[in-house]
Amino acid sequence: MPSQNGKGEQPMQPAAVSGMPDIVIIGANHRTAPVALRERLAFSDPEINTALEALKKTSAIHEAMIFSTCNRVEVLLATGNPSAAVEAVTSFICKEKSVSPSEIEGCTYTYSGEEAVRHVFRVAASLDSMMVGEPQILGQVKAAYKAAVMKKSTGVILNRLMHKAFSVAKLVRTETGIGGHAVSISYAAVELAKKIFDTLDDKTILLVGAGEMAELAVEHLMQNRCCGEIYVANRTLSAGMKLAGRFKGKAIRLEEIDEKLETADIIISSTGAPGFVITYDQVKPVMRKRKQRPLFFIDIAVPRDIDPAINKIPNIYVYDIDDLQGVINENIETRRQESIRAERIIDEAVLNFKNWLENLDVVPTIVALREKLQKIARSELSKTLASLKHLNDQDHLALERMLEAFINKILHDPTVYLKNPGVHRNRSAALHLARLLFKLDE
16 A cells, blocks of 8 residues: 555655565554545455465565454555565555555555554554544454464564564553543443442442443443443333343333332433433432432433432432533543653653564574584584593583683674674674674575
């Protein structure tokens, strides 16, 4: 896919001079492509398996992984020829998804090298998500990686990159508050409930109506061990029974709401009624029977279902959708501030990964050099021992240890130099010279 430089995306960098595979990402996300195009580019699980099989057969592609969600489609590669790899992936996608190059031009991005590594870390840590800090993305990234591993399309580089991405995402979660503030209506309601009640364990929930956000709020409550009785009051009993079945609850008629006000702890309302479903006069006398136990109303309906005057009654808390949105707006700003700290964590992780990757091409030369010196040492030691018949096994062992220590000392300075030749020197030239001097390729 062609790169797009007008929206913060970085242009392709040339392949690494050392000849080591470069890391490249080709993709489209919620910021660069409309949903209609993202839908066409999306890969189902079976399609991902087929695509990975095809990409593995491309000579320019050493390793591959595909990440596809409703908000992004990305192909992650390790390649020794970035230009050829990008061209191969673009052609493959255009053919498989029946899109023309002109349709995706300007809607895609290509990152390579350090910028590709940073992008992977930011995606895993949910800094590149539509809603910064949302927790689902890490699970989706892990699932995509598992699929690639199962197809054996990853290797040393992408395996290391992904495991590092997972640890970075965990560190961002633990070291910042990026994921600790509610940014959805349903989740904000649950966070408020936690502040009102000492514990959510075994709290009784009354769901009035069958709105989607109300359902999500119940799901969030259940995930927080709020697993007391659940009642669903709906205008149509059959619909109420169907919804109650999802939560292992019980359907009741709207006329039974007054009775349940005495035992419910959390009431979530989301109907399409034109007026208040629960009024001040209904609730006021109930509090004496409840012995003043707290009662929490979550009103997600527009127009409102819950009479706002109920909030004046002691130990009753009423939050409507505007109240919840206010909480969300504050938390979004908090997440934005926390994301600054998260970016620093990612910057450090990118540098560490870059150092690992740069040293990866040094290892074969150092190993080859050590093996050559050891071979020479063993040969010379064997000749020496053949003429020293009086030496015992302990003497032989002492000589072997001496030679090993000698090799370690000889290799120390060259190893340090090859791993870090300095910012003004060419690492590839140093490696090439070392291999020539010691004839490591003969």
